[in-house]
Amino acid sequence: MRYLHIANARVINPQTQTDEVTDVFVADGRIATVGRRPDAGEIEHTIDATGQWLMPGLIDLGGHLPEPGYSQKGSIASETEAAARGGFTHICSLPDTKPVADTSAVIKLILEKAGKAGFSRVLPLGAMTQDLAGEQLASMYTLAEAGAVAMSNARRPIKNSYVLRRLMEYAATYDIPLFLNANDLSLSDGGCMHEGPVATRMGLPGIPETAETIALAQILLLVEQTGVRAHISQITCRRSVSMLQQALENGLRVTADTPLANLLFTHEAVTGYNSLYNVQPPLRSERDREALVQAVARGELAISSNHSPHELAAKKAPFSDAEPGMSQYDAFLPQAMTLVTREELTVEQLVRAISVTPANVLGLPQSLTEGADFNAVLYDPEGEYTLSASEIASGGHNHPLLNRTVSGKVAQVFLEGCRIS
Amino acid sequence: MTDPNTVQLTEDGRLKHFLTTEGLSRELLTEILDTADSFISTQERAVKTVPLLRGKTVVNLFFENSTRTRSTFELAAKRLSADILNLDIARSATSKGETLMDTLWNLEAMYSDMFVVRHSDSGAAHFIAEQVTPNVAIINAGDGRHAHPTQAMLDMLTIRRHKGDIEGKIVAIVGDILHSRVARSQIHALRTLGAAEVRVIGPGTLLPSDIESMGAVPYYDMKAGLADCDVVIMLRLQKERMQNALLPSEGEFFKLYGLTEEKLAFAKPDAIVMHPGPINRGVEIESAVADGNQSVILNQVSYGIAVRMAVMAMAMSGQQTPVNSEEPA
Numbered sequence: 001m002r003y004l005h006i007a008n009a010r011v012i013n014p015q016t017q018t019d020e021v022t023d024v025f026v027a028d029g030r031i032a033t034v035g036r037r038p039d040a041g042e043i044e045h046t047i048d049a050t051g052q053w054l055m056p057g058l059i060d061l062g063g064h065l066p067e068p069g070y071s072q073k074g075s076i077a078s079e080t081e082a083a084a085r086g087g088f089t090h091i092c093s094l095p096d097t098k099p100v101a102d103t104s105a106v107i108k109l110i111l112e113k114a115g116k117a118g119f120s121r122v123l124p125l126g127a128m129t130q131d132l133a134g135e136q137l138a139s140m141y142t143l144a145e146a147g148a149v150a151m152s153n154a155r156r157p158i159k160n161s162y163v164l165r166r167l168m169e170y171a172a173t174y175d176i177p178l179f180l181n182a183n184d185l186s187l188s189d190g191g192c193m194h195e196g197p198v199a200t201r202m203g204l205p206g207i208p209e210t211a212e213t214i215a216l217a218q219i220l221l222l223v224e225q226t227g228v229r230a231h232i233s234q235i236t237c238r239r240s241v242s243m244l245q246q247a248l249e250n251g252l253r254v255t256a257d258t259p260l261a262n263l264l265f266t267h268e269a270v271t272g273y274n275s276l277y278n279v280q281p282p283l284r285s286e287r288d289r290e291a292l293v294q295a296v297a298r299g300e301l302a303i304s305s306n307h308s309p310h311e312l313a314a315k316k317a318p319f320s321d322a323e324p325g326m327s328q329y330d331a332f333l334p335q336a337m338t339l340v341t342r343e344e345l346t347v348e349q350l351v352r353a354i355s356v357t358p359a360n361v362l363g364l365p366q367s368l369t370e371g372a373d374f375n376a377v378l379y380d381p382e383g384e385y386t387l388s389a390s391e392i393a394s395g396g397h398n399h400p401l402l403n404r405t406v407s408g409k410v411a412q413v414f415l416e417g418c419r420i421s
Numbered sequence: 422m423t424d425p426n427t428v429q430l431t432e433d434g435r436l437k438h439f440l441t442t443e444g445l446s447r448e449l450l451t452e453i454l455d456t457a458d459s460f461i462s463t464q465e466r467a468v469k470t471v472p473l474l475r476g477k478t479v480v481n482l483f484f485e486n487s488t489r490t491r492s493t494f495e496l497a498a499k500r501l502s503a504d505i506l507n508l509d510i511a512r513s514a515t516s517k518g519e520t521l522m523d524t525l526w527n528l529e530a531m532y533s534d535m536f537v538v539r540h541s542d543s544g545a546a547h548f549i550a551e552q553v554t555p556n557v558a559i560i561n562a563g564d565g566r567h568a569h570p571t572q573a574m575l576d577m578l579t580i581r582r583h584k585g586d587i588e589g590k591i592v593a594i595v596g597d598i599l600h601s602r603v604a605r606s607q608i609h610a611l612r613t614l615g616a617a618e619v620r621v622i623g624p625g626t627l628l629p630s631d632i633e634s635m636g637a638v639p640y641y642d643m644k645a646g647l648a649d650c651d652v653v654i655m656l657r658l659q660k661e662r663m664q665n666a667l668l669p670s671e672g673e674f675f676k677l678y679g680l681t682e683e684k685l686a687f688a689k690p691d692a693i694v695m696h697p698g699p700i701n702r703g704v705e706i707e708s709a710v711a712d713g714n715q716s717v718i719l720n721q722v723s724y725g726i727a728v729r730m731a732v733m734a735m736a737m738s739g740q741q742t743p744v745n746s747e748e749p750a
Contacts, residue, residue, distance in 0.1 A: 197634035203567030273544035318542035
């Protein structure tokens with residue numbers, strides 16, 4: 001047996017609640033031992049990780065891949081490379097490609113291209129309705145067979161409560177998990193930012209909190225009725241956090257995530273009409289942001305990327321005309337770590353929210369324990385670099401840190417023992 | 422790139438674009454009014470032109486149709502001796518799929534000196550000001566629901582000329598505040614120029630959320646809102662508000678918020694009545710008030726030319742100051 005030896009890393013593993021400087025030995029893509037030399041075999045290669053942090057690989061519960069259909073925004077190869085650089089070993093791709101991921105052919109194409117690219121592993125989300133139109137059920141069982149890990153309708157609306165109920169009943173029959181976005185389009189349509197004082201001052205049509213909370217109430221009640229395995233994608237409001245808490249107290253088995261941007265920024269960022277901050281769901285108030293951070297700290301929310309790469313022209317337009325979304329994969333982990341440096345989250349809380357909780361949602365093991373697949377990130381907290389246009393791997397340069405100094409650096413990323421970044 | 426005033430002001434605090442009244446100092450707003458006042462006297466002469474913009478090219482870039490506002494800008498530019506080009510983009514380029522950026526690059530290639538921009542998107546003028554080459558001034562002639570600063574300044578001039586000063590006055594703005602760029606620009610200007618109170622009056626569906634954060638006091642009752650007012654500004658009500666479930670009918674709106682002599686009696690006896698036009702008689706205002714002796718609606722129109730001359734002259738002068746002159750000797 002020949003081993004990869006990672007020496008002197010601060011090993012952060014929330015699964016076992018350990019956080020200590022130690023050595024890790026890897027062979028055959030798995031962790032052989034932690035903290036002690038394996039009994040037999042030789043060391044093939046040693047990485048001196050002094051001063052670096054080793055943590056389980058990041059798992060994204062929702063990012064947009066521009067392929068197939070939007071080659072001007074990037075490719076599966078470019079975005080999975082960006083994801084690997086950001087610390088992700090696995091990413092769930094949203095189904096709003098062109099054509100949408102409502103056939104097994106599209107799911108297979110995504111898996112094949114991602115496999116060839118060899119960066120982060122893609123876990124495709126299938127479309128829950130045909131063409132994402134929210135009217136007729138997509139062939140969910142067939143999509144799951146082809147490799148879709150769950151079904152989503154991205155942020156497109158489901159036509160009515162009847163369709164939503166039947167969707168859930170059908171998915172529950174085959175224990176197919178659903179990723180649901182809480183967005184009442186009749187309240188959010190036409191809006192391009194959080195409804196509140198900033199939107200009023202800037203004269204931008206707002207998206208009220210109730211666009212999310214009313215839809216969330218509907219989803220939670222139907223989940224309770226149908227018993228479907230449900231994950232709520234991208235919640236942004238304080239009120240949604242308390243609704244989820246209450247649902248959990250009542251014994252409902254739901255999970256949820258919030259986009260990283262909603263933990264880092266508020267609607268104040270829109271002041272000056274910077275179209276970078278035109279995102280869906282919108283950035284909300286400081287009160288909302290604080291409540292989301294606290295929910296992450298309590299372990300109630302995972303953090304997702306909502307990665308949305310765009311070509312320059314898509315963003316170079318007046319605010320409400322710009323396409324919504326931020327490119328997030330490059331430098332994702334250093335960005336998320338600012339929540340730790342600001343002392344809003346502990347390292348353990350953050351790592352749980354970007355790795356362990358998403359793994360639990362998907363039923364994947366992701367742990368730095370003996371015998372587990374070696375899916376891990378080696379992070380240099382003292383690293384520093386500039387995320388220049390030539391440095392960014394994503395096809396979308398609409399990244400909040402573009403041409404800025406990034407504090408902290410993803411040094412190496414491993415997927416089943418193979419280095420992917 | 423965030424603060425609007427880093428975009429519209431020179432380093433020494435003078436106008437180089439005119440995008441919004443928000444955040445402008447009292448001194449600067451007063452300078453605009455004083456400059457406009459000086460142009461009013463030139464308007465009464467037989468020869469009305471002054472040579473301040475001689476040799477300059479002004480482009481009226483209207484992405485939204487407007488005959489009245491465009492005409493007053495055109496007249497203002499001509500009276501400053503500029504060459505003026507009217508581009509009706511609403512019916513040409515963008516309907517052929519050309520992006521806003523493509524349109525701008527084409528116009529820049531014509532060596533224009535100033536764009537007067539109207540666009541249906543909030544922030545459009547701001548966006549254009551950030552994208553154009555240096556030395557091209559942008560005047561915002563209305564962007565979405567955000568700002569219509571020249572209209573607000575002509576309203577300030579109207580108040581000042583009729584009431585002596587804005588300081589200490591109680592001003593009510595009535596009607597569709599939610600969709601009104603005029604109201605937003607007025608509120609900022611009135612607050613900065615020292616109005617005692619700015620009230621916004623209308624039904625809950627037409628008052629934007631958190632309007633108090635802009636320093637305006639919301640009123641739902643017209644009579645309470647008009648009590649002791651020095652100035653009553655009526656806004657135009659668009660017909661489509663009835664289709665969007667914002668109002669039940671023009672009739673009910675007129676009953677509750679239409680300005681009649683009876684309701685006007687709750688304001689101060691010498692209160693003036695204003696309207697940015699064009700007015701809907703019998704919808705937001707009755708003819709007896711629109712044509713009555715407290716109405717200054719027609720004066721507003723003539724002050725509009727003077728105010729637009731003032732901001733065009735000031736912004737052009739702000740553009741011409743060489744910051745780092747590197748011209749060869």
